[in-house]
Amino acid sequence: MIEGTPATSPTTDADAAPGRPTLEAVARVAGVSRATVSRVINGSPRVSPDVLAVVEQAIAELNYVPNRAARSLVARATMSIALVVPEDAHRFFGDPYFADVVQGISDRLDESDYVLNLQLTHPSSPSEKTRRYLLGGNVDGALVVSHHSGDHFLASLGRSLPVVFGGRPLGELAHPGDYYVDVDNRSGARHGVEHLVARGRRAIATITGPADMPASVDRELGWRDALAAAGLSDHRLARGDFTEAGGIRAALALVDEHPELDAIFVASDLMASGVLLALEERGLSVPGDVAVVGFDDSPYATRGKVGLTTVAQPAQEMGVVMADTLLRLLGGETPPRVTTLDTHLVVRDSA
Amino acid sequence: MIEGTPATSPTTDADAAPGRPTLEAVARVAGVSRATVSRVINGSPRVSPDVLAVVEQAIAELNYVPNRAARSLVARATMSIALVVPEDAHRFFGDPYFADVVQGISDRLDESDYVLNLQLTHPSSPSEKTRRYLLGGNVDGALVVSHHSGDHFLASLGRSLPVVFGGRPLGELAHPGDYYVDVDNRSGARHGVEHLVARGRRAIATITGPADMPASVDRELGWRDALAAAGLSDHRLARGDFTEAGGIRAALALVDEHPELDAIFVASDLMASGVLLALEERGLSVPGDVAVVGFDDSPYATRGKVGLTTVAQPAQEMGVVMADTLLRLLGGETPPRVTTLDTHLVVRDSA
DNA sequence: TTGAAAGCGCTAACAT
DNA sequence: ATGTTAGCGCTTTCAA
Numbered sequence: 001m002i003e004g005t006p007a008t009s010p011t012t013d014a015d016a017a018p019g020r021p022t023l024e025a026v027a028r029v030a031g032v033s034r035a036t037v038s039r040v041i042n043g044s045p046r047v048s049p050d051v052l053a054v055v056e057q058a059i060a061e062l063n064y065v066p067n068r069a070a071r072s073l074v075a076r077a078t079m080s081i082a083l084v085v086p087e088d089a090h091r092f093f094g095d096p097y098f099a100d101v102v103q104g105i106s107d108r109l110d111e112s113d114y115v116l117n118l119q120l121t122h123p124s125s126p127s128e129k130t131r132r133y134l135l136g137g138n139v140d141g142a143l144v145v146s147h148h149s150g151d152h153f154l155a156s157l158g159r160s161l162p163v164v165f166g167g168r169p170l171g172e173l174a175h176p177g178d179y180y181v182d183v184d185n186r187s188g189a190r191h192g193v194e195h196l197v198a199r200g201r202r203a204i205a206t207i208t209g210p211a212d213m214p215a216s217v218d219r220e221l222g223w224r225d226a227l228a229a230a231g232l233s234d235h236r237l238a239r240g241d242f243t244e245a246g247g248i249r250a251a252l253a254l255v256d257e258h259p260e261l262d263a264i265f266v267a268s269d270l271m272a273s274g275v276l277l278a279l280e281e282r283g284l285s286v287p288g289d290v291a292v293v294g295f296d297d298s299p300y301a302t303r304g305k306v307g308l309t310t311v312a313q314p315a316q317e318m319g320v321v322m323a324d325t326l327l328r329l330l331g332g333e334t335p336p337r338v339t340t341l342d343t344h345l346v347v348r349d350s351a
Numbered sequence: 352m353i354e355g356t357p358a359t360s361p362t363t364d365a366d367a368a369p370g371r372p373t374l375e376a377v378a379r380v381a382g383v384s385r386a387t388v389s390r391v392i393n394g395s396p397r398v399s400p401d402v403l404a405v406v407e408q409a410i411a412e413l414n415y416v417p418n419r420a421a422r423s424l425v426a427r428a429t430m431s432i433a434l435v436v437p438e439d440a441h442r443f444f445g446d447p448y449f450a451d452v453v454q455g456i457s458d459r460l461d462e463s464d465y466v467l468n469l470q471l472t473h474p475s476s477p478s479e480k481t482r483r484y485l486l487g488g489n490v491d492g493a494l495v496v497s498h499h500s501g502d503h504f505l506a507s508l509g510r511s512l513p514v515v516f517g518g519r520p521l522g523e524l525a526h527p528g529d530y531y532v533d534v535d536n537r538s539g540a541r542h543g544v545e546h547l548v549a550r551g552r553r554a555i556a557t558i559t560g561p562a563d564m565p566a567s568v569d570r571e572l573g574w575r576d577a578l579a580a581a582g583l584s585d586h587r588l589a590r591g592d593f594t595e596a597g598g599i600r601a602a603l604a605l606v607d608e609h610p611e612l613d614a615i616f617v618a619s620d621l622m623a624s625g626v627l628l629a630l631e632e633r634g635l636s637v638p639g640d641v642a643v644v645g646f647d648d649s650p651y652a653t654r655g656k657v658g659l660t661t662v663a664q665p666a667q668e669m670g671v672v673m674a675d676t677l678l679r680l681l682g683g684e685t686p687p688r689v690t691t692l693d694t695h696l697v698v699r700d701s702a
Numbered sequence: 703t704t705g706a707a708a709g710c711g712c713t714a715a716c717a718t
Numbered sequence: 719a720t721g722t723t724a725g726c727g728c729t730t731t732c733a734a
Contacts, residue, residue, distance in 0.1 A: 019427075020488055022711055033721045038713060046719060065487035069423035070711035074726045078420065083469065089457075090650065093450030096441060103440035106471040110480060115489070118434065118469045120457040129461060136416035137371055138466070244654065299445070303595065373727055384705045389729055399703060421727035425710045 021062040030058035041066060081109070081326060082134055082142040084119045086126065086151060095270075096298040097315045101145055101166055104319020112327055114140070126153055135160055141326045162329045164322045168338075170214045179329065181321045181339040183313040185215050185295075188343030189222025192293040192311040193265050195345055197230045201263035201291055205236035207250040207275065209267045213242075219267045219295060236261055240271045247274025255282055255290075263291040263351065269300040269310055276304050276350070291351035307348030314341050372413040381409035392417060431466045432677060433485060433493040437474045437502060446621070447649040448666045452496055452517055455670020463678055465491070477504055486511055492677045513680045515673045519689075521565045530680065532672045532690040534664040536566050536646075539694030540573025543644040543662040544616050546696055548581045552614035552642055556587030558601040558626065560618045564593075570618045570646060587612055591622045595651075598625025599632075606633055606641075614642040614702065620651040620661055627655050627701070642702035658699030665692050 023041070027034045032051060039047050040055040047055075058064075072078050083105065085092050092098050109116055117139055121130050123146070131153060134142060141162035144154055155173035157163050165180035196204050206223045209216030220237070227234040236258045238250035247266060251274065254261065266272035272294030276286060284290050286306050294301060297312030321339050328335040374392070378385045383402060390398050391406040398406075409415075423429050434456065436443050443449050460467055468490055472481050474497070482504060485493060492513035495505055508514050509529050516531035547555050557574045560567030571588070578585040587609045589601035598617060602625065605612065617623035623645030627637060635641050637657050645652060648663030672690050679686040 023713095024711075034712080035714080035722080036720060039720085042713085048719060051719080065483065067424070067711050068487075068489055069420045069429065070726090071713080072420035072726095073418070073424055073711080073728085074713045076726075080468070089450045089454035090447060093444045093447070093453065096445060099440045099444030102444065103471065106440075106469070110478065115484070116469045117431075118453075118457070118467045120454065127461065132416060133466070136419075138419050299441070374729095375727075385728080386705060386707095386730080387703090390704090393729080397703060402703080418727050421710090422729080423710095424712085424727080425729050427710075 020067075021064045023064070023066065026055065026058045026062055026064050029062060030055045078138060078140050079113050080115045080117050080139050081330075082117045082119050082139040084121060084126075084130075084134070084142050084144045084146075084154065086121045086123045086144070086146045086154060088123065089120060092120075096300070097296060097313075098145060100315030101319040101322070104316040104321075105143060105145075105323045106319070107316075108320045108323035108327070112323075114327070114330075124151055126151065141330050143322050143326060145322075162326060164326045164329070166318060166322050168214045168218075170212065170217070177337070179325055179335070179337050181318055181325060181341065182214075183318065183341045183343055185218035185313075185343075186222040186225065188311040188313065189219040189265065189267075189295065190225045191222075191343070191345055192295065192309075193223050193226035194230075195309070195347070196263045196265065196291055196293055196351055197226060197232070199263075199287075199291060199351060201351075202232060203236065203258065203261040204232060204263040204265060205238070205254050205258060205261045206234075206265045207238050207240045207247060207254065207267060207271055209240060209242045209271075211239070216242075216267055223265050240267065242268050242271060244270050244274040244277075247271030248278045249274075251275040251278035252282070255279070255284065261290065263293070265293050267295050269294040269296040269298040269308060272308055272310070272350075273300045273304060276306060276308070286350050293345075293351045297346050301346070301348065306350050309348045309351040310346050311343050312346045313343045317341060371418075372415045374415070374417065377406065377409045377413055377415050380413060381406045429489060429491050430464055431468050431490050432460070432681075433468045433470050433490040435470045435472060435477075435481075435485070435493055435495045435497075435505065437472050437477065437495070437497045437505060439474065440471060443471075447651070448647055448664070449496065451666030452670040452673070455667040455672075456494060456496075456674045457670070458667075459671045459674035459678070463674075465678070465681075475502055477502065492681050494673050494677060496673075513677060515677045515680070517669060517673050519565045519569075521563065521568070528688070530676055530686070530688050532669055532676060532692065533565075534669065534692045534694055536569035536664075536694075537573040537576065539662040539664065540570040540616065540618075540646065541576045542573075542694070542696055543646065543660075544574050544577035545580075546660070546698070547614045547616065547642055547644055547702055548577060548583070550614075550638075550642060550702060552702075553583060554587065554609065554612040555583060555614040555616060556589070556605050556609060556612045557616045558589050558591045558598060558605065558618060558622055560591060560593045560622075562590065567593075567618055574616050591618065593619050593622060595621050595625040595628075598622030599629045600625075602626040602629035603633070606630070606635065612641065614644070616644050618646050620645040620647040620649040620659060623659055623661070623701075624651045624655060627657060627659070637701050644702045648697050652697070652699065657701050660699045660702040661697050662694050663697045664694045668692060 023034055023037050027037045037055055119130050143164055145166040155169055158178050168180055168182045169178055208220045224234045238254045240246040240250040266275050279286055286292055294308045294310035297310045301308040301310045325335045374385055374388050378388045388406055470481050494515055496517040519531055519533045520529055559571045575585045589605045591597040591601040617626050630637055637643055645659045645661035648661045652659040652661045676686045
């Protein structure tokens with residue numbers, strides 16, 4: 001089905017098979033042994049310049065491409081890694097953060113010989129097929145990208161396979177040997193809140209994400225850190241769910257219960273976007289009445305009328321580092337088990 | 352080699368290798384030949400019930416999983432298909448439409464033995480690596496998901512490999528033999544505009560997408576169809592870019608240039624979301640002053656204060672059908688070259 | 703119905 | 719520096 005044009009066939013053999021050229025065909029054309037061709041392909045230094053030229057010529061001529069399966073079989077490596085996404089598709093694809101992470105992963109992998117196998121799985125329990133796939137030696141390693149990490153199978157996957165997590169695995173699901181790259185959510189949040197304090201705000205509330213997500217927990221901790229350091233009260237808290245609608249609900253609840261609040265630190269830009277809507281609804285000006293600081297520096301930060309001051313996290317770099325860490329692991333190196341990426345504050349209008 | 356825990360080893364051989372069990376190991380345990388085990392694995396009917404039971408028992412006992420590479424080598428099939436995404440990552444991941452398509456693809460593929468290789472490429476020219484990958488026999492087929500399809504390499508990919516496109520390849524880039532699944536953008540748009548007409552609107556403008564996207568072109572055509580049928584003028588048109596900001600700009604330009612307009616048919620919900628913002632900015636009420644109909648029925652349709660009346664397209668089904676078509680192609684069947692999915696109008700507040 | 707044997711395309715000792 | 723030779727784990731004729 002993938003017939004190419006026969007083009008040039010310098011050999012005298014009568015057997016010209018129709019399929020893709022094999023290493024053996026190259027060897028024949030170049031007039032050398034298969035081992036030599038193999039050496040050329042794998043960049044061995046033990047090849048004389050002239051032979052190398054001849055072989056490369058033959059390769060080009062035949063448009064030869066090594067057969068991955070054959071190579072994998074003998075090398076006992078699949079040269080492919082899994083991108084495990086234990087999230088609802090909308091959740092995942094709708095989040096600019098993931099877009100950046102995946103782009104970073106893809107970019108880094110482009111420089112390698114590995115390919116990416118996409119595994120969309122149910123958040124709380126990967127399918128039997130996925131499990132078998134991951135454990136069945138079909139990939140050399142895996143990258144797990146998710147906010148959740150609430151699943152035991154994935155949490156323990158690192159014991160059977162080289163795995164790098166995006167974001168710190170949470171609590172009991174974390175294993176001492178886990179590799180992961182995370183952003184410094186806690187200090188990022190702290191800086192965001194400190195900015196609020198520096199702006200003279202004193203009644204600073206927060207809207208967190210779900211309690212089962214490490215990022216939520218850490219950002220909440222950072223909020224408390226800053227308040228404690230400034231001697232401020234940390235009793236104004238509402239829990240959101242990282243959606244815009246959730247942000248609206250939480251903000252409404254917050255202003256109703258704590259009418260005195262003069263600032264809100266929101267754990268994500270998407271929720272902050274909802275907060276802005278809710279505040280407008282209540283006739284509260286931003287940053288006049290209430291200052292708002294978000295988290296992510298996603299496209300949502302600049303979507304509304306008032307630019308969102310937010311804590312930027314290097315999502316794409318996160319992807320790059322994740323891929324890089326796994327690649328080094330697969331290469332037999334010993335990369336750092338934990339990499340923590342820095343955040344930085346982006347000041348716009350809202351605070 | 353150092354012996355691990357012997358566990359169960361009914362054989363008398365002294366050579367227990369430590370790696371994953373091979374088919375041969377299963378054969379030994381079951382006391383049959385490798386050929387028989389192979390038959391069992393591949394569901395051959397030529398196996399007696401008792402032997403089958405014994406072999407299955409052995410497989411379960413050893414937790415045997417066939418080696419993909421070995422299988423691919425002999426079967427001359429990789430059992431993997433490429434998901435080619437010639438879009439900017441943000442564009443792609445930020446679009447709920449793609450989320451659904453990919454989910455659909457993934458769902459359908461989960462029922463097969465194929466895995467998905469993610470290929471993020473530059474919209475206008477896939478990297479050399481991607482080209483070699485796709486053409487080098489590394490995948491059995493490819494699924495191209497994009498709004499664009501402005502690239503020649505991808506457009507002609509179908510000649511070297513079974514390929515199914517998501518969305519009709521445009522104009523000169525289309526090849527007679529191409530397989531694709533598309534939604535009926537033209538009639539969908541027409542119905543949307545007809546709804547506007549039925550609501551008594553007469554000065555109906557449109558905001559289109561980029562001219563190089565088939566979906567844009569078709570929706571514009573549908574808009575014209577409806578206007579022509581109603582004897583209305585089709586001179587109120589602004590070109591957008593399928594982004595929210597673009598929708599805002601286009602809407603602003605439209606109301607300034609055609610203050611008399613009483614309705615806008617917008618080629619995507621995301622842009623329509625921007626349109627709603629722009630209209631509010633100008634103090635125009637929806638649907639009071641201006642009625643708005645979007646396209647997609649994405650989450651954006653219900654995000655704002657006023658629910659968006661929109662033309663729903665079955666994005667997830669599109670993914671399923673794409674995958675299904677490719678699978679049938681790979682299976683030697685002859686599925687329809689073109690599948691056109693229906694749209695339907697979802698009436699909310701905006702029109 | 704079952705087994706024996708011959709590869710699929712490649713790499714990696716081991717010779718030379 | 720280059721060639722020879724064994725497989726990697728599986729499927730598949732061909733016999734029995």
